[in-house]
Amino acid sequence: MSNLSKPIPPAGGPGGLAVEIRGKTFRGADGGDVRAIENVAFEVAAGRFATLIGPSGCGKTTTLRIILGLDPDFKGRLKLPADGAGRVAAVFQEPRLLPWRSVEENVRLALPEEDAGRDLDPLFATLGLTEMRSRYPSELSLGLARRVSLARAFAIRPSLLILDEPFVSLDEQTATRLRKLLIEVWSARPTTALMVTHNLREAVQLSDRIVFLTERPARIRGVHDIVTPHGERDTRWRETTLSVIAKRYSGVL
Ligand SMILES: Nc1ncnc2c1ncn2[C@@H]1O[C@H](COP(=O)(O)OP(=O)(O)OP(=O)(O)O)[C@@H](O)[C@H]1O
Numbered sequence: 001m002s003n004l005s006k007p008i009p010p011a012g013g014p015g016g017l018a019v020e021i022r023g024k025t026f027r028g029a030d031g032g033d034v035r036a037i038e039n040v041a042f043e044v045a046a047g048r049f050a051t052l053i054g055p056s057g058c059g060k061t062t063t064l065r066i067i068l069g070l071d072p073d074f075k076g077r078l079k080l081p082a083d084g085a086g087r088v089a090a091v092f093q094e095p096r097l098l099p100w101r102s103v104e105e106n107v108r109l110a111l112p113e114e115d116a117g118r119d120l121d122p123l124f125a126t127l128g129l130t131e132m133r134s135r136y137p138s139e140l141s142l143g144l145a146r147r148v149s150l151a152r153a154f155a156i157r158p159s160l161l162i163l164d165e166p167f168v169s170l171d172e173q174t175a176t177r178l179r180k181l182l183i184e185v186w187s188a189r190p191t192t193a194l195m196v197t198h199n200l201r202e203a204v205q206l207s208d209r210i211v212f213l214t215e216r217p218a219r220i221r222g223v224h225d226i227v228t229p230h231g232e233r234d235t236r237w238r239e240t241t242l243s244v245i246a247k248r249y250s251g252v253l
Pocket residue numbers: 026027028029034035036054055056057058059060061062063216
């Protein structure tokens with residue numbers, strides 16, 4: 001997947017994610033070079049939730065695509081989490097469900113062969129999808145469809161979960177409910193996770209580590225670690241944390 005010549009040290013302990021992108025250039029429409037990433041190197045410890053945040057067009061999705069192995073043309077190297085079966089799950093802005101398959105079939109189709117008969121009841125229950133299993137995607141609201149895409153990602157018991165703006169363009173009430181569900185399902189099945197968002201409040205609510213990127217070509221602007229457990233992140237804590245971050249990184253709010 002990458003030019004992984006020699007292993008880099010484990011990210012915050014064995015089994016985590018280590019990303020070192022030392023350069024990524026696209027060919028622009030005019031034939032010239034578009035330098036998307038200058039130097040983006042960070043780690044996510046095993047079982048931790050990290051978020052990438054930065055200005056529009058700075059290279060966040062490109063970073064995720066490189067980690068997912070969808071773009072092998074970059075300088076640098078990666079170390080993916082090695083725990084479990086080494087599976088990687090991705091949740092995109094669009095749920096990407098098969099319209100002719102039921103909710104349950106959409107989730108089961110993602111399962112590896114050896115897990116084909118797995119009991120998915122607890123997962124569907126945690127995500128509030130028990131009653132929706134036989135419905136078809138056209139019968140689901142956008143919020144429900146996103147829950148199904150979360151179920152599909154967690155069903156495979158991934159070693160790495162990648163989320164690209166999973167709650168964008170939802171109304172705030174639905175997004176808030178989904179963020180809570182994500183934390184519940186993730187806490188029950190902790191997996192190394194990396195999310196891209198434009199929403200700093202969302203990052204503060206969900207993450208153990210926030211990685212701030214600069215304008216394109218992306219470099220690391222700073223890394224903010226959060227040790228307060230998810231269950232203790234009430235509104236007051238969140239506002240304080242946001243103002244600390246706003247002071248440290250002007251212009252991020
Ligand atoms: N296939 C491509 N060909 C040429 N340029 C590209 C390609 N993909 C991305 N880019 C450019 O690389 C830069 C980074 O794009 P990327 O989609 O990673 O940014 P982003 O931070 O995810 O943006 P946004 O926050 O708007 O979603 C942008 O300037 C984009 O136009």
